Amino acid sequence: MDEQTPRPGAGGTKDVVCALCGTRAGSENAPPTWLCSVENGSRRYFCDDCARTHIRAIEGRLDSAWW
Numbered sequence: 915m916d917e918q919t920p921r922p923g924a925g926g927t928k929d930v931v932c933a934l935c936g937t938r939a940g941s942e943n944a945p946p947t948w949l950c951s952v953e954n955g956s957r958r959y960f961c962d963d964c965a966r967t968h969i970r971a972i973e974g975r976l977d978s979a980w981w
């Protein structure tokens with residue numbers, strides 16, 4: 915297990931950013947309306963707009979490179 919768990923208030927600023935449009939969530943945790951997809955061992959987040967647009971591809975477990 916090599917997953918890193920961000921610690922709130924630890925000083926690191928690693929905002930969640932939409933992998934498609936670059937929208938920032940403004941926090942380390944994605945809003946509940948965002949989608950999280952694991953691709954190639956790393957997590958990607960998609961904002962609600964992009965999630966809605968690409969929900970089929972996401973549910974089909976296609977890497978975003980195919981979109």
Ligand SMILES: [Zn+2]
Pocket residue numbers: 932933934935936937960961962963964965
């Ligand atoms: Zn987006």
